[in-house]
Each structure stands twice: as C-alpha cells, then as structure tokens.
Amino acid sequence: MRPTDVINMTNAHSIFTDMNHWFRKHLHQNLFMAIGIYGILSIITLYFCTEWLFDMNLSTISNANLPPSWYENGVVSHFLGTDAKGHDIFYILLLSYKSTLLLTLRTTFYMMLIGAIFNYFAYRFKIIHVIINLFLSVFIVITPLLSVIVLSLLLGDNLSSMLIAIGVAYLPAFINNIERSVHSEFNKKYILADRLDGVSGFHLFISAAPNLVSNYFMQLVALFSQILLAITVITFFNFGFITHHPDLGAMMRTMLILYSSNPWATLSACFCVMFTLILINFISLGLQLNSRQERG
Amino acid sequence: MLSFIAKKILTVVIILAIIILLCFMLNYTHQTDNQLGLFHELAHYCSTILSNPLDLNHTYILPDETLKSVLLPSAMRFFIVIILSILIGFPAGIYFGLLNKPILNNGIKVICVIFYSCPIVLLSLLLNNLFHSIDIELLNQPFVLERYTEHHTFSAKIEFNVPIFILVVLPCIITIQTVSKNVESVIRQNFIKISLIKNPSKFNVIMKHVLPNVIPTSMNQLLYHSSNLLFSVMMVEILFNIHGLGLFSYAAFINSNYSAISSMIVMTSFFLSFFWLIGQCLIAILYPFTLKTNASY
Numbered sequence: 257m258r259p260t261d262v263i264n265m266t267n268a269h270s271i272f273t274d275m276n277h278w279f280r281k282h283l284h285q286n287l288f289m290a291i292g293i294y295g296i297l298s299i300i301t302l303y304f305c306t307e308w309l310f311d312m313n314l315s316t317i318s319n320a321n322l323p324p325s326w327y328e329n330g331v332v333s334h335f336l337g338t339d340a341k342g343h344d345i346f347y348i349l350l351l352s353y354k355s356t357l358l359l360t361l362r363t364t365f366y367m368m369l370i371g372a373i374f375n376y377f378a379y380r381f382k383i384i385h386v387i388i389n390l391f392l393s394v395f396i397v398i399t400p401l402l403s404v405i406v407l408s409l410l411l412g413d414n415l416s417s418m419l420i421a422i423g424v425a426y427l428p429a430f431i432n433n434i435e436r437s438v439h440s441e442f443n444k445k446y447i448l449a450d451r452l453d454g455v456s457g458f459h460l461f462i463s464a465a466p467n468l469v470s471n472y473f474m475q476l477v478a479l480f481s482q483i484l485l486a487i488t489v490i491t492f493f494n495f496g497f498i499t500h501h502p503d504l505g506a507m508m509r510t511m512l513i514l515y516s517s518n519p520w521a522t523l524s525a526c527f528c529v530m531f532t533l534i535l536i537n538f539i540s541l542g543l544q545l546n547s548r549q550e551r552g
Numbered sequence: 553m554l555s556f557i558a559k560k561i562l563t564v565v566i567i568l569a570i571i572i573l574l575c576f577m578l579n580y581t582h583q584t585d586n587q588l589g590l591f592h593e594l595a596h597y598c599s600t601i602l603s604n605p606l607d608l609n610h611t612y613i614l615p616d617e618t619l620k621s622v623l624l625p626s627a628m629r630f631f632i633v634i635i636l637s638i639l640i641g642f643p644a645g646i647y648f649g650l651l652n653k654p655i656l657n658n659g660i661k662v663i664c665v666i667f668y669s670c671p672i673v674l675l676s677l678l679l680n681n682l683f684h685s686i687d688i689e690l691l692n693q694p695f696v697l698e699r700y701t702e703h704h705t706f707s708a709k710i711e712f713n714v715p716i717f718i719l720v721v722l723p724c725i726i727t728i729q730t731v732s733k734n735v736e737s738v739i740r741q742n743f744i745k746i747s748l749i750k751n752p753s754k755f756n757v758i759m760k761h762v763l764p765n766v767i768p769t770s771m772n773q774l775l776y777h778s779s780n781l782l783f784s785v786m787m788v789e790i791l792f793n794i795h796g797l798g799l800f801s802y803a804a805f806i807n808s809n810y811s812a813i814s815s816m817i818v819m820t821s822f823f824l825s826f827f828w829l830i831g832q833c834l835i836a837i838l839y840p841f842t843l844k845t846n847a848s849y
Binding site for chain 1: 563566567570571578658661662665666668669670671672673674677736773776777778779780782783786787790798801802804805808810813816817820821824825828
C-alpha cells in the first residue's frame, strides 16, 4: 500500500466520522428534524418509484363504487375502493399527489427565483427598491382568487398562468420577511466590523449566509405550504379551467359524491396534503430548534 | 409622523390608480359597445367608480344586489376573524414566547403545525362529522347562481359559527407563531436583561420593554396576511354557500362577467388598501419610535 492510499483512507474515514457526527448532532438528536427528513425522503422515494411499485393503469375498469378493502364488501386489490366509473381510487390518489407536488414545487421554485432577483435589486438599488415595493403592494391588495379568475378568463386553460397568479399572491410576504431577516443580520456588529475593514459586499454576504440559511428555509417552507393549500382549494372549486389535470383538490371535489359510502376517498386526498405539510413544517421546526441550541 | 402618514396615503393612492387602470383595461377589452374613445371611456369609468364604488347595477349579474350588500357580510366576517385572532393570538403568542418549558413549547408548536396544515375542505368535513350541521351535498352543486338565491334557507348557526371557527384557525396560528417568535428574539436582547436586573417586576419589564418592541413588528408582518385572510373568507363563503364576496365572484366567474369581476377587484383593493393604511397609521401613532424601522420597508 502506497502512503497516498493511506492518506486517502484516513481522509475518507474522517469524512465518514464527520458525517456521522453531523447526523447525530443535527438529525438524530432532534425529533422534529428526524421525522421531517425521513418523511420527506420517503415521499421523494414514493414519487420516483410509484411506476415501479404500482401498476397505475387507470384504463382498467373494475366494479364501480367498491368500498375500501377493510369494509365488509371491500376487495383487497382495491385498497381505497373504486369510483363511480370503476377506476381504482388509490391509483387516482397517487397520480393526483404526484401532480400536485410537482405543481407546488414548480410554483415555489419560480417564486424563489423571482424573490431572489427582487431582493437582490432592492438591496443594491434604492430607487428600484421603492418601485418593487409599489409593484408588490399592488399584488397584496388583489386577492389570489380574483387574480386567478382574471387570468383563467383571459388566458383560458393555462395552468402556468394560474400557478404564477397563486405564487405572486404570496410573494410580497415572502420577499418582505427575507428582506427583514437580511436587514437585521446586516445590522449586526460583526458585519459592521467587516465593513470597516473594507470587505466587499459579496464577501459580506458570504459571511452572513450561514446565519440566513435557516430563516430562508423557514420562509420557503411557509411559501410552499401556502401555495399547496391555495392550489388545493382553487382546484377544488374548479377555478382555472384545469379540469383535465389530475390534482388533489379536483380529486376531493369529484370524490365528494362518494362521501356517504366511501369517506376515505375524499379524506385520503386531504390527509395527503396535511401529512406533506406537517413533515415539511417539522423540518422547519427542527431547524429553528437547532439554531436556538447553537445560539445557546 | 405626518410625513410618514402622507407617504403611506400617497402609496395607497398610486396603488389604487394602478388597479383602476388595470380593471379598466380588463373591462374595455371585453366590451362590445365602445362608443366613446379610450380616454373618454377611462374618464367615464373612473368617475363611475369614484362616485359610487359600491354600485353594482352596471354589472348586470344580480340586478337587485348592490355591492354594499355583498361587501358588508364578508367585511364583517373579516373583522370578526381579525379581532378574534388578535384577542387569542397575541396573549397566547406572548405567553408561549415567554414560556421556558421546552416540552410544552414544542407540544404547542406541533399542535399549531397540525392545524396550519389542515386544508379548509378537511376542516369542513371534520366539523360535519362532529356536529352534523353542514349539508355536504351543497358542495356538489355546480350552479352557484341557483345556490346564491337559496342562502336564506340555512340556519344562522351555520352561517356564522362554523365558518368563523374555520376561518379563525389559520390567522390565530400565524399570529401565535409570529408573536412568540418575536417575543423569543426580543427577550434575548441585552436591554431586556439589563432592565430585568434593574427592575425586579417581570410584568413591568414585559409591559414597558417587550410589548412595545413586539407588537409593531408583529402587526406589520400580520398586515401582509390580510389579503390571504380575505381569500380564505371568500373560499369559505363559496364552500358553505354563504352570501358574500366569495359567492358573488364565483357567480361572476361562471358567467364570465368581466365588469362584475373588475368591480370586485376595485372594491376589494379599496377595502384592503384602506385596512392596510389604517393599520400602518395606527402602528405609527401608537408606537412612533418604530417609524424609522418601518420607513425602510
């Protein structure tokens, strides 16, 4: 064995030890973080493996209006039963869940990008800051419902515009909260000391970034939660003309017909939204606890 | 302070001007009988809106309805929810922020997260299972205009209690979370520690130093959620078939009535802008020392 191999092995061992230490300190000693991270990991696994795990073929027609499998007349092959057309409700749920998650992530990503650009320009240029504030104030006073109605009437069956309308409604609060946290962080003494030393703006941001990450993630989680709830409720009322798109809100609406015979068809869609939000908010709570422990 | 208030009033005027312009464009592009020129139409639209913003007779959607009768019930619900969330959320948030028992604090946070994650539909269904007071079949009827005329048939209990309970949950939790977070960050400041050493009464320190620092910041953050609260009010109105802005906008949406929608946008914008303006002015009057901080946002 060459000396370089020994050094590489030692480095690999130390990286493994560091990772183990990090997992113990930040993940396994924090119950919220552990539940949230492992829950979200299982959702991601389910998202990518649904096609391998389940034969999601909605063209297969079975007996209509079958109850869930644990009911008296239930069939084991149809876990949540079947709808009025004989489609398996569990497969509809999986498809709708995947679609809703994708829509929410897309909207959150767009808003994150727009928010970052707005925050950057607002921080750099004072005049643009005023214009951006005015622009955002216009969005604050138009409720998301009305902006979705206007866009769906003007642009028709356009999913992206509806998502943008929902996202933009929640953007002002997101941008304002990020701006506040950056403002309070940049008013701290260590940044002032760095400024007096002549450190550039970019390096100031790099030194403040670790303290901003947890708050940024919390705001992102709040944005994701609000967007997911809004998408669900708007598609539940069939706004936006996205009738052909599978979605948890649309599923709740269509399954309400079966509510008296099979309440789990509707409730399962509601619980999917609820558990996703609980898990992602648990990560946020865990981060909050970790940052508090670090501050002492 | 006067310059701050004047600045806010100017901002509101500019916002409303932009919104009136946008609504006019929406209305103008979908009008078939544009007899006057663009500028004359705009002048006519502005004079109609400004002379009587609550007149809906020109929308032809519900001839007997005025926007005042549509706005007032929703505004009442909006204010009741705000008052309840302030009355419950502020004391609870301050208490939880000061609470130094990690297990209890975390337990409360978990309950808050669970309620926060509940979709409105799930809350309604659970309340239906609990009280058997809501007719679920209502939710399946697609023709809102037919339902719109039937709102008198529902009992006052359903029209008031259940929707208010559903509406209060989310703002209350947001208030509790915001206030407790702000209290936690304020009590870690050095001036609080010094005042605790100087003044043995904890109550006095909270009233004199903690609250004046917490309330303006929290109120400012909560004002950003007013639009979402009105959105929730409208959604609950559609869900429970209650007379108000939500059902009216749903009816306008189904009929593709652009003039009604543009009137709705103008009216909700007026309502939210004045609410925001009054909130900002109240904060400035009650806590003038925060003007410097607020001016930067």
